[in-house]
Amino acid sequence: MKKYDVDCPAYIIDQERFEGNLSLINNVQEKCGAKLLLALKAFSLWKSFHFLEPNFKECTASGPWEARLGHECLGGLSHTFSPAFVEHDFDEVLKHSSHVIFNSLDQLDRFSKKCRDNAHPISIGLRVNPGYSPVETDLYNPCVNDSRLGISRVLLSENMPDGVEGLHFHALCESTSYDLEKTIISFEKLYGEFLSKVKWVNMGGGHLVTHKDYDTGHLIALIQDFKKKWGVEVYLEPGSAFAWDIGVLVANVVDVIHQGGITTAILDISFTAHMPDCLEMPYQPTVRGASSTEMNNGYKYRLGGNSCLAGDFIGDWWFDKPLVVGDQIIFEDMIHYTTVKTTFFNGVKHPDILLYNKNGGLEVLRKFSYENYKERMS
Numbered sequence: 001m002k003k004y005d006v007d008c009p010a011y012i013i014d015q016e017r018f019e020g021n022l023s024l025i026n027n028v029q030e031k032c033g034a035k036l037l038l039a040l041k042a043f044s045l046w047k048s049f050h051f052l053e054p055n056f057k058e059c060t061a062s063g064p065w066e067a068r069l070g071h072e073c074l075g076g077l078s079h080t081f082s083p084a085f086v087e088h089d090f091d092e093v094l095k096h097s098s099h100v101i102f103n104s105l106d107q108l109d110r111f112s113k114k115c116r117d118n119a120h121p122i123s124i125g126l127r128v129n130p131g132y133s134p135v136e137t138d139l140y141n142p143c144v145n146d147s148r149l150g151i152s153r154v155l156l157s158e159n160m161p162d163g164v165e166g167l168h169f170h171a172l173c174e175s176t177s178y179d180l181e182k183t184i185i186s187f188e189k190l191y192g193e194f195l196s197k198v199k200w201v202n203m204g205g206g207h208l209v210t211h212k213d214y215d216t217g218h219l220i221a222l223i224q225d226f227k228k229k230w231g232v233e234v235y236l237e238p239g240s241a242f243a244w245d246i247g248v249l250v251a252n253v254v255d256v257i258h259q260g261g262i263t264t265a266i267l268d269i270s271f272t273a274h275m276p277d278c279l280e281m282p283y284q285p286t287v288r289g290a291s292s293t294e295m296n297n298g299y300k301y302r303l304g305g306n307s308c309l310a311g312d313f314i315g316d317w318w319f320d321k322p323l324v325v326g327d328q329i330i331f332e333d334m335i336h337y338t339t340v341k342t343t344f345f346n347g348v349k350h351p352d353i354l355l356y357n358k359n360g361g362l363e364v365l366r367k368f369s370y371e372n373y374k375e376r377m378s
C-alpha cells in the first residue's frame with residue numbers, strides 16, 4: 001500500500017511540524033532576548049517562507065546569493081559571513097545585508113571602507129575561533145587545529161580593530177545548550193577583554209533547540225546571563241533546528257537484486273545525489289516501518305541508489321515483509337541541508353518538492369523536469 005499518493009520521488013514538508021518548530025524557536029527567541037536567524041544554507045525552500053512571517057525576517061547568509069534570497073523572500077537584511085568575500089560581488093552583499101562578518105583581518109582591511117560608505121548602515125563583525133568545539137567529526141568541526149574558519153586569538157592584538165562592532169563564533173553542530181555553555185566559557189577566556197567593547201556577539205549555528213531532548217530553559221538562562229554580564233546583543237543562527245524532522249523523502253523500489261549474499265532494493269533516488277549528508281557524515285537514516293538493527297523474522301535489504309557510484313548505499317534495513325518493485329520507501333527527516341545540497345548527478349530524476357498542508361492536502365512547490373537538468377549543464 002502507498003503511504004503517500006504522490007509521483008515519486010518527492011520531498012514532502014509537513015506544515016504542522018514546520019509550524020511547531022517555528023513556534024518553539026520564536027518562544028525561545030522571545031524568552032532569551034537573542035535574535036534567532038535562520039541559516040539559509042540549511043533551509044532555503046523559499047516557497048514555504050511565508051510560514052516564517054512575521055518573526056523571522058532576518059536570516060544569516062553565506063554570500064551574495066543567499067543574502068539576496070533572504071532579502072527578496074523574507075524581506076529582511078542578512079547577517080552575512082563568508083570565509084572570503086569576493087571584490088566583484090561585494091556590492092551585492094552590502095545591498096542585502098545589515099551585518100557583514102569577516103574571516104580575516106586582511107578582508108576587514110580590504111572591505112571596511114565599502115561597508116562604512118554604504119547607503120544603509122552595515123555593522124561589521126569578525127569571526128573568531130572560540131578555541132573549543134564539541135563536534136567529533138573533523139569535517140564538521142570549524143575549530144580543529146589550523147582551521148581556516150575563524151581568526152585565532154593570537155592574530156588579534158590588545159585592541160579591537162577600528163570599526164568592528166561584533167564578534168562571531170560558530171563551533172556547534174546538532175549540539176546541546178551544555179555544549180554551548182562550554183564554548184562560551186572558552187570564548188570568554190580568549191576574548192573577554194573585547195566583550196565590553198563590542199555591541200553584539202553572534203554565537204553561530206548548531207543549536208538544535210527543536211530536538212525533543214534539548215534543554216531550552218538552560219539555553220534561555222545562558223543567553224540571559226551572557227547579555228547581562230556583557231551588555232551586548234546576542235544572535236544565534238541555527239539552520240537545522242528550523243527544519244528538524246519536518247519532512248521526508250519518498251522513493252520507489254525499482255528493482256530487487258540478489259548478489260554475493262546481499263539483497264539490494266534499488267530505488268529511484270540516489271544517496272549521493274539526494275541524501276548526500278548520509279554518505280558525508282556518514283549516518284544511516286531512519287526508514288519508516290523498517291529497522292536498522294536485526295529484526296526477528298525480518299527481511300534484510302540494502303537500499304541502493306540508482307547511480308553509478310559503487311558506494312551509493314548506507315547500511316542495511318530489516319522489513320517485516322519482502323520488498324517488491326513499486327513499494328514506497330520513506331526516509332525520515334530529509335529536509336534540512338538535504339534539500340539544499342542535492343544534485344542532478346547521473347541524471348537521476350530529481351525529487352519534486354511538496355507541502356503536506358494542515359488540511360491533509362498535498363501542494364506541489366516545485367516539480368523537476370528533464371529541461372531543469374539540461375539547463376543546469378549549460
Ligand SMILES: Cc1ncc(COP(=O)(O)O)c(C=O)c1O
Pocket residue numbers: 039041042060081170172173174204205206207237238239240241
Ligand atoms: C557560520 C554558520 N552559521 C550557522 C550554521 C548553521 O548551523 P546548523 O544548521 O547546524 O544550525 C552553519 C552551519 O554550517 C555555519 O557554518
